[in-house]
Amino acid sequence: MKYYRALSKTAGIVIAIIIIIGIAAGAYYYIQSQKTTTGKLITFVPLTGDFHKDIINVGKALEQDGVKTVQFSVWSGGDPNSVMRIYGIVEAAYRINNIWKQNNINVEIKVSTRYVSNPNDVYEDYINKWSLGQAPDIMANGYTYIASLASEGYILDLTPYLNNYTSFLNQFYPTLIEAMKWKGKIYGIPQDTEARPLYIRKDVAACAGLDLSGLAEKIKNGQFTWSDLYKWALKVKESGCAPWGLIHRKGSAHPDLIQFIYAFGGKLYDEKTGKLVFDKAAVYKWFTVEKTFADHGLLPHDMMSWDWAKQIHPTVVDGKTLAFIGGTWHWFEWQTKAYYTDPKTGQQRPLTAEEVHKFFYYTLFPSGIKGKHGLTLSQPFAWMINSKAGEQNPNYDKLKDLYHELAFLVVVKASDPDIIAIHSLISGHLPVTKTAAELIKNKTWVEELKSLKIKLDPVVLNNIKGIIEKTVNPINVQFLANVTYMLEYTTFTPKHPQYPKLASLFAEALDQVLRDKMTPAQAVNFIVEKIKADPDLEKSVEIVGEIPQNWTFP
Amino acid sequence: MMSAGLRDIELRSRRTELLLVATVLIFSIPLILGYGLLILSSFSKEMVTNLNPHDFIPTLRNWILFFEGRTAVFGGIRVNIWHIVLNTLIVALGVSFLVTLVGSMTGYAVSRLKFSGRKRFMALLMLLHAFPGSVMVVGIYFLYLMFLPSYQLVRFYSFFFVIVARASLEIPMATWLMKGFFDMIPWEVEWAALVDGASRFKVWRKVILPMVKPGVAAVMLFGFLAGWMDIIYVRTFLVDQTLATWIESNINAEYSYLPLVAAAGTFYLLPTIIFFLLAQRLIFTISATGVKG
Numbered sequence: 001m002k003y004y005r006a007l008s009k010t011a012g013i014v015i016a017i018i019i020i021i022g023i024a025a026g027a028y029y030y031i032q033s034q035k036t037t038t039g040k041l042i043t044f045v046p047l048t049g050d051f052h053k054d055i056i057n058v059g060k061a062l063e064q065d066g067v068k069t070v071q072f073s074v075w076s077g078g079d080p081n082s083v084m085r086i087y088g089i090v091e092a093a094y095r096i097n098n099i100w101k102q103n104n105i106n107v108e109i110k111v112s113t114r115y116v117s118n119p120n121d122v123y124e125d126y127i128n129k130w131s132l133g134q135a136p137d138i139m140a141n142g143y144t145y146i147a148s149l150a151s152e153g154y155i156l157d158l159t160p161y162l163n164n165y166t167s168f169l170n171q172f173y174p175t176l177i178e179a180m181k182w183k184g185k186i187y188g189i190p191q192d193t194e195a196r197p198l199y200i201r202k203d204v205a206a207c208a209g210l211d212l213s214g215l216a217e218k219i220k221n222g223q224f225t226w227s228d229l230y231k232w233a234l235k236v237k238e239s240g241c242a243p244w245g246l247i248h249r250k251g252s253a254h255p256d257l258i259q260f261i262y263a264f265g266g267k268l269y270d271e272k273t274g275k276l277v278f279d280k281a282a283v284y285k286w287f288t289v290e291k292t293f294a295d296h297g298l299l300p301h302d303m304m305s306w307d308w309a310k311q312i313h314p315t316v317v318d319g320k321t322l323a324f325i326g327g328t329w330h331w332f333e334w335q336t337k338a339y340y341t342d343p344k345t346g347q348q349r350p351l352t353a354e355e356v357h358k359f360f361y362y363t364l365f366p367s368g369i370k371g372k373h374g375l376t377l378s379q380p381f382a383w384m385i386n387s388k389a390g391e392q393n394p395n396y397d398k399l400k401d402l403y404h405e406l407a408f409l410v411v412v413k414a415s416d417p418d419i420i421a422i423h424s425l426i427s428g429h430l431p432v433t434k435t436a437a438e439l440i441k442n443k444t445w446v447e448e449l450k451s452l453k454i455k456l457d458p459v460v461l462n463n464i465k466g467i468i469e470k471t472v473n474p475i476n477v478q479f480l481a482n483v484t485y486m487l488e489y490t491t492f493t494p495k496h497p498q499y500p501k502l503a504s505l506f507a508e509a510l511d512q513v514l515r516d517k518m519t520p521a522q523a524v525n526f527i528v529e530k531i532k533a534d535p536d537l538e539k540s541v542e543i544v545g546e547i548p549q550n551w552t553f554p
Numbered sequence: 555m556m557s558a559g560l561r562d563i564e565l566r567s568r569r570t571e572l573l574l575v576a577t578v579l580i581f582s583i584p585l586i587l588g589y590g591l592l593i594l595s596s597f598s599k600e601m602v603t604n605l606n607p608h609d610f611i612p613t614l615r616n617w618i619l620f621f622e623g624r625t626a627v628f629g630g631i632r633v634n635i636w637h638i639v640l641n642t643l644i645v646a647l648g649v650s651f652l653v654t655l656v657g658s659m660t661g662y663a664v665s666r667l668k669f670s671g672r673k674r675f676m677a678l679l680m681l682l683h684a685f686p687g688s689v690m691v692v693g694i695y696f697l698y699l700m701f702l703p704s705y706q707l708v709r710f711y712s713f714f715f716v717i718v719a720r721a722s723l724e725i726p727m728a729t730w731l732m733k734g735f736f737d738m739i740p741w742e743v744e745w746a747a748l749v750d751g752a753s754r755f756k757v758w759r760k761v762i763l764p765m766v767k768p769g770v771a772a773v774m775l776f777g778f779l780a781g782w783m784d785i786i787y788v789r790t791f792l793v794d795q796t797l798a799t800w801i802e803s804n805i806n807a808e809y810s811y812l813p814l815v816a817a818a819g820t821f822y823l824l825p826t827i828i829f830f831l832l833a834q835r836l837i838f839t840i841s842a843t844g845v846k847g
Contacts, residue, residue, distance in 0.1 A: 011755060077803070077806075078809065079629075079808075079809045080625065080626030080627075080628060080629030080630035080809065081628075081629045083629060083630065083631055086631070113631065114795075115625070115630070115631045116625070116803035116804050117625060117626075117803070117804045117805065117806035117809045117810045118803055118804070118805065118806040118809075121802070121803040121806075122803075125789070125803070128789065128790050129790075131695075131699065132695075132698060132699065132702070132790075132791065133702065133705070133708065134708065134712070134793050249808075308808050309600075309601075309811075309812070310600065310601075310604075310609075336628045336629065337627070337628070348599075391705065392705045392708070393705070394705075396705070426629075463631060463632070466628070466629070467628070467629045470628070
């Protein structure tokens with residue numbers, strides 16, 4: 001006797017339809033993929049170093065291979081003014097599409113973008129998505145990531161391409177190209193860089209009777225050191241001109257404070273062994289300087305946990321400190337974000353360019369040793385190309401090399417002087433090529449940019465015109481020109497995969513010192529213990545030097 | 555009414571009841587405060603998280619910026635926020651649908667059918683639920699790679715995969731929950747339908763399911779919340795962004811305009827509240843059935 005049926009007729013029909021649709025879809029995509037693989041494919045075009053010629057050859061090859069559209073994606077992150085880190089690629093694609101159109105090549109590059117606040121998030125997402133074939137084709141991110149990405153094979157070795165593009169390569173500052181290398185090979189093209197000036201409030205200094213004339217030169221030559229700055233800060237505090245003598249950024253991996261290690265003659269990386277270096281003497285001196293400032297009420301004890309928007313920036317722009325260890329981009333940020341409390345209205349608003357110029361003096365980071373020149377620190381951003389670039393395009397397995405060449409040429413185009421110069425002028429980062437630096441000095445071009453007469457992809461122009469209107473002015477142009485010399489004195493953080501962990505230890509220990517929970521010597525020993533307790537760090541860090549016994553500050 | 559009957563047998567005094575409510579409220583303060591400050595900050599020019607009333611400067615700007623898809627007051631880029639909301643909804647509704655469908659079917663099977671290994675199967679379900687999603691992500695990653703389709707289908711596949719993977723984590727609990735509800739329905743109700751010639755599937759769909767609506771609503775809600783809130787699977791596998799990943803990637807202490815992030819966070823809470831309000835009538839309905847002996 002039959003009690004029930006397992007499946008009703010309707011349900012059976014629905015399942016059958018789903019299976020048929022699935023088979024049909026599979027067959028359709030199989031036929032489509034077979035269509036594009038017929039005929040002889042051009043899988044590679046020898047690069048000549050002549051961009052125009054190469055891009056036409058690649059375009060023709062793609063057209064012959066039956067590719068009509070190339071999809072590329074670009075990801076980046078950072079402050080809201082640095083959007084050219086993605087729009088640079090959009091603009092480059094627009095220019096290449098125009099070249100192809102003029103040469104009757106029926107191929108088009110389409111670029112999808114993703115830009116977020118946190119560049120580290122972009123890096124982590126890149127790693128997550130790489131194996132799945134979902135990582136972007138091009139990424140603009142900090143050069144420090146090159147080490148881990150290159151060692152895992154996640155990004156393309158650009159050396160073979162650049163061997164044909166030596167004149168292109170020579171446009172960049174050599175130190176920046178060095179920063180793009182990992183084990184002797186070049187894995188990135190510099191996108192931007194920056195300097196970290198020491199900002200000094202002109203009005204606060206004047207109030208305390210401090211003479212700023214020639215200070216930048218004295219710091220450059222090592223005649224004015226941290227001991228002198230401490231004395232100035234003390235004078236400011238005693239005369240009641242400002243509640244603080246020094247304010248700086250916070251966080252775990254911010255390299256601003258690492259400058260202290262270099263300022264006291266220390267180092268962070270040993271080129272010969274490829275290991276990180278923990279220089280006990282230099283770190284001890286750094287902690288001692290900060291502790292002395294904090295003990296005398298010149299630096300907040302809780303500096304490492306201050307709020308950016310409510311405490312750090314308002315303190316600086318409202319003139320409540322003599323000095324601030326910041327970055328070139330802050331000059332622009334203060335003009336776009338409402339950190340300043342207008343004394344007349346009591347309302348918060350951004351500073352005008354004139355006000356920023358009126359309030360701030362800028363110089364290199366002072367040395368800790370008399371006679372040793374001042375310094376700065378850069379963390380250049382790099383264009384990195386996915387080692388699977390073009391994977392989301394037809395016939396990738398066969399046309400891989402061609403897609404890689406195209407991605408490289410897109411990055412070459414994104415390094416056009418005007419694209420780099422626009423990024424510098426709207427974000428406060430420094431140009432990475434000499435030609436872009438020259439362009440920034442060209443008043444006619446700057447005027448064209450300001451009046452939005454410059455020829456750009458309408459999408460790009462529409463997205464950045466608000467930033468251009470607000471930031472492109474003679475004062476900012478002059479600022480960029482004035483700080484570019486700092487690149488001659490620049491230092492870098494190590495490109496070592498374990499460096500972020502070590503930097504976090506520095507921040508943790510410094511916080512304890514500032515809060516008076518550890519002496520500088522205890523903090524140094526704390527870091528040593530932590531390094532020894534972590535197998536990865538112990539393997540990667542070389543501990544050098546000893547805590548100096550007779551050294552005092554100031 | 556049943557609720558009036560329950561009150562009659564309530565033995566606690568009013569004072570004890572008030573004390574209990576007050577205790578619960580006190581322990582809930584951090585939670586209520588957290589959500590309250592988030593919502594307040596979304597309408598303020600500055601974050602009010604440090605409990606300073608002077609920081610509350612009323613504005614609607616954060617919400618306007620959010621709906622414009624902006625990531626900053628000035629500069630930044632614009633995204634299609636509705637596209638991101640749609641992605642989140644697809645994942646949440648997909649997970650909810652799959653969990654409800656499979657959970658209620660499996661729950662029915664383990665409640666009503668006798669098959670070998672049934673008890674072991676039940677124990678295994680419980681064991682599966684004990685594994686946190688983050689532990690399984692490595693294995694699921696390999697599964698994802700194993701079935702990776704051609705590039706044209708990857709986007710669709712990533713949605714399908716995230717929904718299936720995320721739902722699979724919720725199904726064991728849903729099955730147990732639904733089994734409990736099915737166990738309460740007398741066998742005779744079902745028997746009558748089977749004798750009348752209905753298939754098992756028809757009985758399940760037309761006779762039994764309507765009687766366990768609160769269970770179905772609860773499973774739907776939990777499934778929806780699991781999909782809506784998920785970040786690990788979405789971040790690992792989905793090509794597109796959802797609200798969770800979009801908010802996360804735009805939180806940066808130095809660069810982010812946090813009141814805008816607060817508006818996004820408040821918006822992120824809304825569908826959950828709405829879904830809960832719509833489903834609560836069903837969830838808190840007590841279904842009583844019986845047969846005449």
